[in-house]
Amino acid sequence: MTDPAPLPRADRLVVGEASDARPLRLVAADGLDRALGALDPAQRAWVEATGFRARLGQLCLVPGPGGAPGLALFGHGDAAARARSRFDLGRAAAELPEGTWRLEAPEEHQAEAALGWLLSRTRFDRYRKGAEAKDVRLAVPETLDAERLHRIADGVALTRWLIDTPANDMGPAEIEAAARALAAEQGAEVSSIVGDALLEANFPLVHAVGRAAAPGREPRVIDLTWGDPDAPKVTLVGKGIAFDTGGLNLKPGASMGLMKKDMGGAANVLGLARMVMAQGLPVRLRVLVASAENAVSSASFRPGDILTSRKGLTVEINNTDAEGRLVLADALALADEESPDVLLCWATLTGAARVALGPELPPFFTDDQILAMELTDASHRVRDPLWRMPFWPGYEEKIEPGIADLDNAPSGGMAGAITAALFLRRFVENARAFAHFDIYGWTQSTRPGRPKGGEAMGARAAFAVLSDRHKA
Structure with a gap:
């Protein structure tokens, strides 16, 4: 087995007073006059001359006594502009001169601003020699729970790193x-279950999807456990398709x-698990990753094959490119055997979800009304977009061949997103609450706090829900 590079960690915030810190002041559009009034006449004249209007993302560096920037004003826009964007302080992290900057912002905006700073500083430079990050730091008030923000950012950093690493x-x-x-x-x-005999007997769908891969790329089910066995059971299941050619229903090059x-689902559950464990939530955590490479060889599973799942349900294969739901079916069946209190599943599962909601708004599916409300509330509160879609019973017949x-x-x-979710639900009977997240797992172009590349989606919202349910 190949040893990975060391697991990535996010930058750290400076907590409390820093003697060399210069102010970084968030200025809302409706607070511009007040902010200008707090400056001395020379500073105010400078700011007005630059045309600073506190538009969202606008940065104004104000010279200090020696001529070097001694103060930074960062436009926070109005409520409508903020609703259309997230983590905008990440822009400042890229544009500010090196050194330490002290965050000055209303209390209700401090956590998102600081997290945006941390997330913008996540860099994937594993393959770039001499790619050194700019030495710029953010000091935050002691009243802000910086350690929680570090744990969240570390989880996101792990997710991004796993997805960004090539197959x-x-x-x-x-x-x-x-x-x-x-x-x-x-x-x-x-622990892991690997090898033809063990997989074929216990996880036949995982085995079928991954059996065409080359030596060293064998499929497996990865099983991580943590916490008090008597605590509430929280189980996370992730799709870990390391690369998807489409199998015999080969994808065109543009889609490949x-x-x-x-494997973005696996990356998300591992990132979320890192948050949960680092925070010390009083739960019995289990993480199941069904991992395989959907390759092409004489051993590939075929359209028209009928396979028997771990649960005993038979599945007709009408497209080998719909392999994610197959590996998840076996993993969900295993998870469900333990009757977890909460069972959450992440997968880059369907293009239909992206057609419906686009790349930045993942759908989630659940029959549990309380969990649905908690996830919806948390998604708004922590700015981790999610949208509930239905397990529509009228479409059940579509998955019955x-x-x-x-x-x-x-x-x-x-x-397509609904029928895929209905397929997965057939393998969950005993969990007290179940939710499935159909994510894109990718940021198409660099945005504040979200560099182009792999992305955590729904994990921060789920962490907020689990943190509210289970206080550390």
């Missing part, structure tokens, strides 16, 4: 190695280019 260095074995490194960091335990991110219990790829192309 030649992030196959099933490397995903397992990363899980083992995380377990060592947090005092968890990890980003398939290193098809007649020749087998289930169809992995119903014809017609309509309601």
Whole structure:
């Protein structure tokens, strides 16, 4: 098994007073006059001459007595502008001169501003020699829970790093190695089920999807556990398709280019697990990753095959490119056998979800009204967008092919995200609450706090829900 590079960590905030810190002042559009009034005449004249109007993301560096920037004003815009954007202080992290800057902002905006700063500083430079980050730091008030922000940012950093790493260095074995490194960091335990005999007998769908991969790329089920066995059971399941060619239903080249991110579900659950464990939430955490490479060889599973799942349900294969729901089915069946209190599943599952909601707004599916309300509230509160979609019973017949219990790829192309979610739900009977997140896992172009590349989606909202339910 290949040892991964050391697990990434986010930058750290400076907490409390820093003697060399210069003010970084958030200025809302409706507070511009007040902010100008707090400056001395020379500073005010400078700011007015620059045309600073406190537009969202606008930065104004104000010279100090020696001529070097001694104060920075950062435009925070109005409520309408802030609703359309997130983590805008990340712009300042890229534009400010090196040194320490002291955040001056209303209390209700401090946490998001500081987290935006941290998330903007996440850099994927594993393959770039001499790529040194600018030495710029943010000092925050002691009243801000900086350690919690560090744990969240560390979880996001891990998720991004896992997705950004190309498939030649992030196959099933490397995903397992990363899980083992995380377990060592947090005092968890990890086991894996690997090998044709064990997988075919216990996880036949995982085996079928991954059996065509080359030696060293064998499929596996990774099982991480942490916490008091008697505590409430929280189980996270992630799709870990290290690369998806589409199998015999081969993807065109344009659709294959980003398939290193098809293990984004696994990356998200490992990042969320890092948050949960580092925060010390009083739960019994279990993380299951079904990992395989959907490759092409004489051993590939075929359209028309009928496979029997771990749960015993038979599945007709009508498209080998709908492999994610197959590996998840076996992992969800295992998770469900333990009757967890909460079972959460992440997957880069369907293009239909992106057609419906776009790349930045992942749908989630749940029958649990309380969990749905908690996730919706948390998504707004922590600015981690989610939108609830239905397990619509009227579409159940679409996943019932007649020749087998289930169809992995119903014809017609309509309601693809819903039919995929309904397929997964067939493997969950005992969990007290279940939710499935159909994520894109990728930021298409650099935005404040969100560099281009792999992305955590829904994990921060889920962490907020779990933190509210289970106080550390």
